[in-house]
Amino acid sequence: MKEIIILGTGCAGCKALFATVEKVVRESGLDANVSKQEDIMEIMRYNVLSLPAVVIDGQVAATGRLSETEVKKLLGA
Numbered sequence: 001m002k003e004i005i006i007l008g009t010g011c012a013g014c015k016a017l018f019a020t021v022e023k024v025v026r027e028s029g030l031d032a033n034v035s036k037q038e039d040i041m042e043i044m045r046y047n048v049l050s051l052p053a054v055v056i057d058g059q060v061a062a063t064g065r066l067s068e069t070e071v072k073k074l075l076g077a
Contacts, residue, residue: 024075
């Protein structure tokens with residue numbers, strides 16, 4: 001099972017990315033747990049310079065806004 005974390009402070013872009021990732025996981029049937037991290041101290045542990053960011057299995061996979069197509073590619077859906 002993949003562990004996917006969306007890093008963001010609760011802004012509209014962060015919420016949109018979280019919703020998009022959840023949708024792609026649900027529609028593609030991926031075995032993944034999707035969560036979000038909004039605590040800035042926790043986010044800082046990942047050394048990202050822009051938000052939102054996608055962390056897959058502990059590794060930062062992408063930062064910034066992503067389209068649904070880009071999310072599908074990223075997750076291999």
